[in-house]
Amino acid sequence: MKQSHALLLLVQVIVLLPLHCLSDDFVSSRATYYGSPDCKANPRGHCGYGEFGRDINNGDVSGVSWRLWNNGTGCGACYQVRCKIPPHCSEEGVYVVATDSGEGHGTDFILSPKAYGRMARPGTENQLYSFGVVDVEYQRIPCRYAGYNLVFKVHEKSYNPHYLAILVLYVGGVNDILAVEVWQEDCKEWIRMRRVFGAVHDLQNPPRGALTLRFLVYGSAGINWVQSPNAIPADWTAGATYDSNILLT
16 A cells, blocks of 8 residues: 655645644634525535535535635534624534635635524524624534444446546544545555545546545544445445445544
């Protein structure tokens, strides 16, 4: 199993940016919300989630700044965000999942309208909406999905056996997926998938037969390759969802 010096340099560049979020300290910033008629987020977000990105976490989602999005490694990260206007803002704030990227007016978060309103004390939502942009503080928190830990989906544009793209849907804990590789049995080596954008990784002409994946995970345990004990079956189809059975904390 090979790991090149170039990979190590890439990892160092990627992970330097989000390190400050892996602590218990709140970071000061600003937040606004999407102009959406249905109180949901953008279905064409930069993470590649589509409609899933509007409904995950009961619709409490957010676009994050380019810094937090971090070339797509920040997709799926979970945050506690609370505004800082005492008469209108609750102490707990809102818990959101990053599903898109974008910024403006010094913001780190463009919340779904539903999530933005959940920062308010009961009965003061309209006043909070009227501000448009508010000062907030946030911290990275563990993602918790009942019954799921690291789950991925075969992207709809995949075509067996010529093209495979996967979309990482759920990542438990405080963890970022830096890279994905597929095992090629005849060559006895791992083949790197390309990060297309956001949480989408692809590979032209993937190995035939059942596919074993491994993920380069960055979190509280450092940077580690973690192999899925569940192989993708040889008859994989576009749109199918697979539980990796990887336990992340």
